[in-house]
Amino acid sequence: MIRVFIADDQLLIRQGIRTLLEMDAEIVIAGEAEDGVEAIERVRTAEVDVLLLDVRMPKKSGLDVLRELGSSLPPTLVLTTFDDTSVVLDAIRAGARGFLLKDISYQQLMTAIRAIAAGGTVFQPAITQRLLRAAGTLTSDALPDEALTARELEVVRLMSGGYSNKEIAHALGTAEGTIKNQVSSILSKFGVRDRTRAVLKALEAGLL
Numbered sequence: 001m002i003r004v005f006i007a008d009d010q011l012l013i014r015q016g017i018r019t020l021l022e023m024d025a026e027i028v029i030a031g032e033a034e035d036g037v038e039a040i041e042r043v044r045t046a047e048v049d050v051l052l053l054d055v056r057m058p059k060k061s062g063l064d065v066l067r068e069l070g071s072s073l074p075p076t077l078v079l080t081t082f083d084d085t086s087v088v089l090d091a092i093r094a095g096a097r098g099f100l101l102k103d104i105s106y107q108q109l110m111t112a113i114r115a116i117a118a119g120g121t122v123f124q125p126a127i128t129q130r131l132l133r134a135a136g137t138l139t140s141d142a143l144p145d146e147a148l149t150a151r152e153l154e155v156v157r158l159m160s161g162g163y164s165n166k167e168i169a170h171a172l173g174t175a176e177g178t179i180k181n182q183v184s185s186i187l188s189k190f191g192v193r194d195r196t197r198a199v200l201k202a203l204e205a206g207l208l
Contacts, residue, residue: 003030007039036060066094098122144189
């Protein structure tokens with residue numbers, strides 16, 4: 001079972017997402033919140049595998065929720081619109097595992113939830129360029145200390161889609177152990193400790 005918490009100030013959107021998720025036997029709704037304060041309070045006391053978090057909410061924003069939950073933040077998928085691209089990088093820095101547009105399909109949502117629950121990251125390609133433009137001029141510290149190889153670039157792009165090492169190995173026709181080593185190399189070159197921050201660095205460096 002995947003326990004999903006929905007935080008969105010629009011009742012119709014919460015109800016719509018809940019209805020869609022309840023169509024899947026593997027999903028359990030862990031709770032709902034209509035503002036940031038409520039989200040923080042309820043998520044802290046609930047068992048949550050994936051938090052679906054709106055950026056724009058009353059009382060406290062989605063970014064506030066990410067920052068205040070801190071170490072108790074469950075794997076989080078930010079739901080956004082094109083107008084929110086200026087805060088998405090900050091959301092990822094604050095711990096979000098990825099972002100999706102609110103006009104995604106049911107299948108895209110389910111795939112993303114499963115990927116996030118399994119420890120992956122999901123960065124929707126449709127808004128990556130808008131995101132990079134909103135972030136402004138790239139800084140030199142976004143670039144890897146050592147250039148990624150062509151294969152490592154393929155791997156980090158698949159990582160950004162939320163794919164596991166096993167799935168990446170299957171897609172590239174190689175062994176899972178090889179992918180594990182390449183992921184370790186990518187983390188080392190970017191000077192980060194986890195896949196989410198590696199993908200963030202790749203986004204900032206314009207590699208995705």
